[in-house]
Amino acid sequence: MKQFVDENFLLSTKTAQTLFHDYAAKMPIIDYHCHLPQQQIAENTQFENISQVWLNGDHYKWRALRANGVDESYITGDKSDREKFRKWAETVPYTLRNPLHHWTHLELQRYFDIHEVLSGKNADKIYDQCQEKLQTEDFRVRGLLKKMNVKTVCTTDDPTDSLNFHQQLKDEGYEIPVLPAFRPDNAMNLDDLNKFNLYVKKLESVSDVSISNYTDFLNALKNRHNFFAKMGCTVSDHGLEEIYCDDYTPEEIKGIFEKAISHKEISPLEHRKFKSAMLVEFAQWDAEKGWVQQYHLGALRNNNTRMLSQLGADTGWDSIGDFSQARTLSRFLNKLDRDNKLTKTILYNLNPSDNELFATMIGNFNDGSVAGKIQYGSAWWFLDQKDGMTRQINALSNMGLLSHFVGMLTDSRSFLSFPRHEYFRRLLCDLFGTEIENGEIPNDIEWVGKIIEDISYNNANKYFGWNI
Structure with missing residues (x-):
C-alpha cells in the first residue's frame, strides 16, 4: 500500500x-x-500564524467548513485565529475525496515540512509548528514565493x-x-x-x-x-x-x-x-x-x-x-x-x-x-x-x-x-x-x-x- x-x-x-x-x-x-x-x-x-495566511479569504475552505456544520463565527467571525484553525483541522478528515484534502497536505509538506495528516487531535501542535516558522525571514511573503x-x-x-x-x-x-x-x-x-x-x-x-x-x-x-x-x-x-x-x-x-x-x-x-x-x-x-x-x-x-x-x-x-x-x-x-x-x-x-x-x-x-x-x-x-x-x-x-x-x-x-x-x-x-x-x-x-x-x-x- x-x-x-x-x-x-x-x-x-x-x-x-x-x-x-x-x-x-x-x-x-x-x-x-x-x-x-x-x-x-x-x-x-509577515503573517502571525497559519490561519492568517491559510484561512483568511479562502472561500474554498469556508464552504467546506459550513458544509461540516461549523458556525460562521469560526469562519468569517470573531473567534480567535487558533480557534478557527482548530475548526479547520477538525473538518479536514471529513474532506476525503475533496481536493482540499490533497491541497491541505501538499501545502503543509511543501511549505512547513509537516508530513502528518491534519486533524483535531494534532491541530494545536501543527498550529504552533507553523507559527514558529512563520516568524522567520524565509516565511515572509517573498520567502514563500521564492x-x-x-x-x-x-x-x-x-x-x-x-x-x-x-x-x-x-x-x-x-x-x-x-x-x-x-x-x-x-x-x-x-x-x-x-x-x-x-x-x-x-x-x-x-x-x-x-x-x-x-x-x-x-x-x-x-x-x-x-x-x-x-x-x-x-x-x-x-x-x-x-x-x-x-x-x-x-x-x-x-x-x-x-x-x-x-x-x-x-x-x-x-x-x-x-x-x-x-x-x-x-x-x-x-x-x-x-x-x-x-x-x-x-x-x-x-x-x-x-x-x-x-x-x-x-x-x-x-x-x-x-x-x-x-x-x-x-x-x-x-x-x-x-x-x-x-x-x-x-x-x-x-x-x-x-x-x-x-x-x-x-x-x-x-x-x-x-x-x-x-x-x-x-x-x-x-x-x-x-x-x-x-x-x-x-x-x-x-x-x-x-x-x-x-x-x-x-x-x-x-x-x-x-x-x-x-x-x-x-x-x-x-x-x-x-x-x-x-x-x-x-x-x-x-x-x-x-x-x-x-x-x-x-x-x-x-x-x-x-x-x-
Missing part, C-alpha cells in the same frame, strides 16, 4: 515518475492569473486601481516581476446604478477626465488602459456569466450610458447591449497593444442574498451556471477576427459540460499566426481538481494541441496555493506516463519530457512574451 501523499503521489507508473521528477518538478512557476494582494508582496508581509520557485506573478486589478504597490515593487527592482492585469468588470455592470455612478466618479478622479457622456467614459477607461500598459501590463481579464455580443448602434450605447448616469431604469436588453459594446472596445484596445485577453465564463455568483448582504461578494456563495455559451462566443470572436482585432485569447469554462465546446471553439480562430493563439484555459475554480483537470486535459488533447497549452495557474488569494501547479504537473505526467506504458504514445522520454516542460513553464513564458 502506498503512503499518503508520498514522493510519487498521483504517479501510477514508473514512466510517470520519471517524467515528473526529471522534467516537471524542476520547472519554475509563472502564475499568470491570481488574486494575490500586491500590497502584501510590496510590504513583504520557496515555490515563482518567477512571475500576474495580479487582477480594476482600472481604477492606482497600482502604487506595483510601482513600489518596480522601483525597488524586486527580482520577481509582479505585473497587473486589467479587469474592467465593474465598468460594464449596470445592475446597481448607485454603485455604477460611484464607480464613474472614482474613474473620473484617477483618470483626470471629466465624464459627462459615453465618449468621456471611454476616454477615461482608455486612459487607464494606457496607464496599465506603462506599468508593464500585457494581460486583461473578464469574469462573466457569458460573453455578450448583441447588435447595437453607437447611438443606442450613448443613450444607455446617459440613462445610467441619470439613474434611470435600464432594461435587461439594454444592459446586454451595453456589455456587448464595452467588451468590443476592451478587446480592440487589447489587440492594439498585443495583450493577451482572458475570459472566465460560467459562474453563477452571489446565490445566497442573505449571506451576501452580511459578508459581501467572494465569500463562498457562488456555483456553476448553465448558460448557453456557444453561439454568442462564436459571434464575439468572429466579429473581432473579421475586423483583424482578435488578439491572443484564453477561454475558461466553469461548467464541465462546456469542455468540448470550448476545446473546439478555439480551433475556429487559430489562424496560424501564433502557435496556440487561442487557448482553452486550465480547469478553473470548481474544476481545478483531479477529475476536472484530467477532463480539461483530455478535451484539449482530443480536439486541439495539448503541446501548446500554457498550463496551470492558481487563481488564488493565498500565498500557500502554489502546490496546485505541482498537483497539475503530477496529473499531466501520470496521463503521459500511463499512455507510454500502454503503447499509446512512443517511448521517447526526451521528447515527451520536453512537452511536459513546455506545458509546465516554457509555453506560458513564450505566449505572454515575458521572456523570464
Whole structure:
C-alpha cells in the first residue's frame, strides 16, 4: 500500500515518475492569473500564524467548513485565529475525496515540512509548528514565493486601481516581476446604478477626465488602459456569466450610458447591449497593444442574498451556471477576427459540460499566426481538481494541441496555493506516463519530457512574451 501523499503521489507508473521528477518538478512557476494582494508582496508581509495566511479569504475552505456544520463565527467571525484553525483541522478528515484534502497536505509538506495528516487531535501542535516558522525571514511573503520557485506573478486589478504597490515593487527592482492585469468588470455592470455612478466618479478622479457622456467614459477607461500598459501590463481579464455580443448602434450605447448616469431604469436588453459594446472596445484596445485577453465564463455568483448582504461578494456563495455559451462566443470572436482585432485569447469554462465546446471553439480562430493563439484555459475554480483537470486535459488533447497549452495557474488569494501547479504537473505526467506504458504514445522520454516542460513553464513564458 502506498503512503499518503508520498514522493510519487498521483504517479501510477514508473514512466510517470520519471517524467515528473526529471522534467516537471524542476520547472519554475509563472502564475499568470491570481488574486494575490500586491500590497502584501510590496510590504513583504509577515503573517502571525497559519490561519492568517491559510484561512483568511479562502472561500474554498469556508464552504467546506459550513458544509461540516461549523458556525460562521469560526469562519468569517470573531473567534480567535487558533480557534478557527482548530475548526479547520477538525473538518479536514471529513474532506476525503475533496481536493482540499490533497491541497491541505501538499501545502503543509511543501511549505512547513509537516508530513502528518491534519486533524483535531494534532491541530494545536501543527498550529504552533507553523507559527514558529512563520516568524522567520524565509516565511515572509517573498520567502514563500521564492520557496515555490515563482518567477512571475500576474495580479487582477480594476482600472481604477492606482497600482502604487506595483510601482513600489518596480522601483525597488524586486527580482520577481509582479505585473497587473486589467479587469474592467465593474465598468460594464449596470445592475446597481448607485454603485455604477460611484464607480464613474472614482474613474473620473484617477483618470483626470471629466465624464459627462459615453465618449468621456471611454476616454477615461482608455486612459487607464494606457496607464496599465506603462506599468508593464500585457494581460486583461473578464469574469462573466457569458460573453455578450448583441447588435447595437453607437447611438443606442450613448443613450444607455446617459440613462445610467441619470439613474434611470435600464432594461435587461439594454444592459446586454451595453456589455456587448464595452467588451468590443476592451478587446480592440487589447489587440492594439498585443495583450493577451482572458475570459472566465460560467459562474453563477452571489446565490445566497442573505449571506451576501452580511459578508459581501467572494465569500463562498457562488456555483456553476448553465448558460448557453456557444453561439454568442462564436459571434464575439468572429466579429473581432473579421475586423483583424482578435488578439491572443484564453477561454475558461466553469461548467464541465462546456469542455468540448470550448476545446473546439478555439480551433475556429487559430489562424496560424501564433502557435496556440487561442487557448482553452486550465480547469478553473470548481474544476481545478483531479477529475476536472484530467477532463480539461483530455478535451484539449482530443480536439486541439495539448503541446501548446500554457498550463496551470492558481487563481488564488493565498500565498500557500502554489502546490496546485505541482498537483497539475503530477496529473499531466501520470496521463503521459500511463499512455507510454500502454503503447499509446512512443517511448521517447526526451521528447515527451520536453512537452511536459513546455506545458509546465516554457509555453506560458513564450505566449505572454515575458521572456523570464
